[in-house]
Amino acid sequence: MSDSSQTSLYAAREPIFPRRVSGAFRRLKWQIMIVTLGIYYVTPWIRWDRGANLPDQAVLVDLANRRFFFFGIEIWPHEFYFVAGLLVMAGLGLFLFTAALGRVWCGYACPQTVWTDLFLAVERWVEGDRNARLRLHKAPWSAHKARLRVTKWAIWLLIAVATGGAWVFYFSDAPTLLRDLVTFRADPVAYGSIGVLTATTFIFGGFMREQVCIYMCPWPRIQGAMMDEDTLTVAYRDWRGEPRGKGLRRRKGEGTTTIEAPEATTRAAGPKIGGRSPVIPMHFGETKAVIQRPKFYGDAPGDCIDCNACVNVCPMGIDIRDGQQMACITCALCIDACDEVMEKIGKPRGLIDYLALSDAPRERAGETPRPARQHILRLRNLIYFGLWSLFGVALLAALLLRPEIEATIAPIRNPTFVTLSDGSVRNAYDLRIRNRAAEAREMEVTLSGGSGLTVTLESAETGTVTVPADTQGLERIYVTAAPGDPAATAERTDIEIQVRDVTSDATTRVDTTFNGDDR
Amino acid sequence: MADHKHDKTRNAEPETTGHEWDGIQEYNNPLPRWWLWTFYATIVWGVIYTILFPAWPLVSTATAGVLGWSTRDQVAQEIQAVEDANADMRAGIVETELARLHESPELHDFAVNAGAAVFRNNCSQCHGSGAAGAEGYPNLLDDAWLWGGQIEQIAYTVRHGIRNEDDPDARYSEMPGFGEILGEEEIDTLVAHVRSLPDGTDPLAGEGGQLFADNCAACHGEDGRGMRELGAPNLTDAIWLYGSDADSVRQSISEGPYGVMPPWGARLGEAEVRAVAAYVHQLGGGEETPADAPAN
Structure with missing residues (x-):
């Protein structure tokens, strides 16, 4: 106290x-890092020919002209619902992944995790592994320490500049902007954005690291509501590991019992004890395996040798x-670390493993846990997936059914x-x-139906108006009812304006009303 | 170190803040120290900010801030920046012959948008925000013009106004009050005659026609189609500035309307006058300037 x-x-x-x-x-995380960072750095440089009047950058957020280009898709501001829909899908996707596999986003794909991982790799490369870095940390300042620190920071800073730099390329033509940037002719906003993102990358990836996850990110605090007892998440099989201990306390083999369990119980339980075995979700066999387990694990030592590798x-x-805790991002590196040790001491792998809490009592009681398939394909996840697919299909349909020309009146x-x-x-x-x-089009404006009204355009004496490429044309049109026409004296008459693209013959119709002088 | 922390907490009493309420103790989950420093930094930032910028309230004013920044200066600067940016356009509007303004779409768009703002500020009080006018104030959307609907003519009307005493170049004409000239019966006849003109009645036919020829045709023309040089309206069209019912027409004939519009040239400046002319001209009734039209 x-x-x-x-x-x-x-x-x-x-x-x-x-x-x-x-x-x-660890291998999976390296692969994901290469893919995600690759996408981030390379995407702005992909070219995509759209014709002479449109940018040739595959992915471009053109804020000045209010256009978003994504390969063959072009989004106008009034179609922002696509972005809203994608955000809904991202949200539902996050629910789905968290309900099924816990914090996989945090552990594998979150930019904070990926960049921290990259910065750690640099740190390890420059300063050595854990013990060397610990020694260096405790050592007084010296030329050697300064050299290592400066080298590390310089590489971090390079990565950070590249990160901030890549960001701005999404908002402007990348080759042009790069040329402007290096010749100091780019917009101050570009330099400012690069500066801010360089600083955040450098500080968050190099110095804040887990502090960002624990104290700044709201997501860990929402986790509880997203996960349930069927969620597969990184956990420690304490019933197998405890009581933990080292060396002399271990009385190997004493009082063990042999039980049979499906391979899915633990990845380690498979025939490949001592060898590599794949990640659990890929491993749903019914193969029986033999586990050596202490008969009375309360008395006999557990499998955990308290080596602190995890x-x-x-x-x-x-x-x-x-146990499960807010600070755990489920990066699964402790699984790799523990498996390595279990392999060395000849114990089954999977002391730390992807595990559903609902299986804990079963495994404690020596029963077989339910296969991962059953945990993942449960109602909650299916509902999430259904909603997610629903939005996906709806957005896809909206995208494919977009009319070639649109008009509003x-x-x-x-x-x-x-x-x-x-x-x-x-x-x-x-x-x-x-x-x-991608080119200017002649649009013919007519009144549909056989009314006696006439339509004229403010800017053109012909019935057509030219709308420049990739723009919204605004034209004032007049509809006139001759004296004596019923519409001239009716309070309102429904009319329909037809717009036809002369080049492609695509048409669209808009309904509106005509107001007469009914006094 | 993390493992060190682990050893400390494992199988030991968790650290508490020492606070206890009815046996309930509070775990000590210390806030990160950088968070505290961030908090202090925001305080320092706040203090510096209030020194640099206007902040501290005094009795009737507030501290000005050592940078001398103010929202009013900011607005003035921004307005100046906009004006500087538009200087070329404004010069272009003044230099370009109005009848040829539409040949430069960029300049024309600028003039129309600027003119719309000028119109709402200065003209909408009488002519309405939609330019539809009101009784006695002409509708600017239709195709009937008292003094001419070519863009130069509109600009002249805006610049000098109508029947005002402030501008010697104001458009001027005066319709006499016929109440003192004609008898009541004659006026009744004339009212009926004038009201029938839009239906195609010959302006010179019958008793009314005789009265019309003697009293009205000098200004409104023998065909009744008016005379723009005098601002005399076309009486054969469907548009009645002062109302088409018998009482309104009788009042117009008896008293003689005297619509006044102030001159705007001195108040607005030439660029604004031309811009508002361009705006009014494209509202739906503007007339094309003939190739041989004299500069007005």
């Missing part, structure tokens, strides 16, 4: 020196044996009509025609 006068309410960050580890999950490799600096209500000198009644409308094509 500590007294408040002695206890500090603030704690300095404890430096973490994760040890190098190898294994299936703690030493942890980028968050936690101990997975304490707004009657000018002030005044609703104008009487002309010959007694005819005229209404004015703002007609907006969207031309998505």
Whole structure:
């Protein structure tokens, strides 16, 4: 019991020196890192020919002209629902993955994780593995230490600049912007954005690391609601590992019992004890395996030899044996670390493993756990997946069914009509025609139906208006009812304006009303 | 170190803050120290900010801030920046012959948009925000013009106004009040005659026609189609500035309308006058300038 006068309410960050580890999950993380960073850095440089009037960058957020280009897809501001829909899908996807596999986003794909992983790799390359870095950390400042530190920071800074630099290329033509950037002619906003993102990358990846996840990110705090007892997440089989201990306390083989379990119980239980075995979700065999397990594990030592390998490799600096905790990003490196040790001491792998909490009591009781398939394909996940697919299909349909030309019409209500000198009644409308094509198009504006009304365009005496490439044309049009026409004296008459693309013959119709002089 | 921390907490009493309420103790989950420093940094930032910028309230004013920044200066600067950016356009509007303005779409668009703003600020009080006018204030959307609907003519009307005493070049004409000239019966006849003109009645036919020829045709023409040089309206069209019912027409004939519009040239400046002319001209009734039209 500590007294408040002695206890500090603030704690300095404890430096973490994760040890190098190898294994299936480490390999997977390297692969994901290469793919995600590759996508991030390379995407702005992919070219995509759209014709002379449109940018040739495959992915471009053109804020100045309010266009978003994604390969063959072009999104206009009024189609922002695509972005909203994708965000909904991203949200539902996150629910789905978290409900099924816990914090896989945090552990594998989150930029904070990926860049921290990259920075750690640099750190390890420059300063050595865990013990060397610990020594260096404790060592007084010297030329050697300074050289290593400066080298490390310089490489970090290079990565950070490249990260901030890549970001701005998404918003402007990349080759042009790069040329402007290096000749100091680019917009200050570009330099500012690069500066901010360089600073955040450098600081978050190099120095803040797990602090970002624990204290700055809201996601860990939402986890609880997303996960349930069927979620497969990184956990420690304490019933197998405890009581943990080292060397002399271990009385190997004493009082063991042999049980049969499906291979899925533990990955280690398979025939390949001592060899590599794949990740659990790929491993649903019914093959029987033999596990040597202490008969009374309360008395006999458990499989955990308390080597701290799982703690030493942890980028968050936690101990997975304490159970599920907010700071755990489920990067699964402790699984690799523990498996390596279990292999060396001839114990089954999977002391730390992807595990559903609902299986814990079964395994404690010596029963067979349910296969991963059953955990993943449960109602909740199927509902998430269904909703996710629903949005996906709807967005895809909306994308494919987009009309080639679109028009909207707004009657000018002030005044609703104008009487002309010959007694005819005229209404004015703002007609907006969207031309998505890569070249200017002639649009023919006519009144559909056999009404006696006539339509004229403000800017053109012909019935056609030219809408430049990839723009929305605004044209004021007039609809006139001759004196004596029923529409001239009716309060309102429904009319339909037809817009036809002369080049492609695509047509669209817009409904509106005509207001007569009914006084 | 993490493992060190682990050893400390494992199988030991968790550290508490020492606070206890009815036996409930509070675990000590210390806040990261950098968070505290960030908090202090925001305080320092806040203090510096209030020194640099206007902040601290005084009795009737506030501290000005050592940078001398103010929202009003900011607005003035931004307005100046916009004006500087538009200087070429404004010069272009003044230099370009109005009848040829539409040949430069960029300049024309600029003039129309600028003119719309000028119109809402200065003209909409009488002519309405939609330019539809009101009784006695002409509708600018239709194709009937008292003094001419070519863009130069509109600009002249805006620049000098109508029947005002401020501008010697104001458009001027005066319709006499016929109440003192004609008898009541004659006026009744004339009212009926004038009201029938839009239906195609010969302006000179019958008793009314005789009265029309003697009293009205001098300005409104023998065909009744008016005379723009005098601002005399076309009486054969469907548009009645002061109303088409018998009482309104009788009042117009008896008293003689005297619509006044102030001159805007001095108040707005030439660029604005031309811009608002361009705006009004494209509202739906603008007339094309003939190739041989004299500069107005």
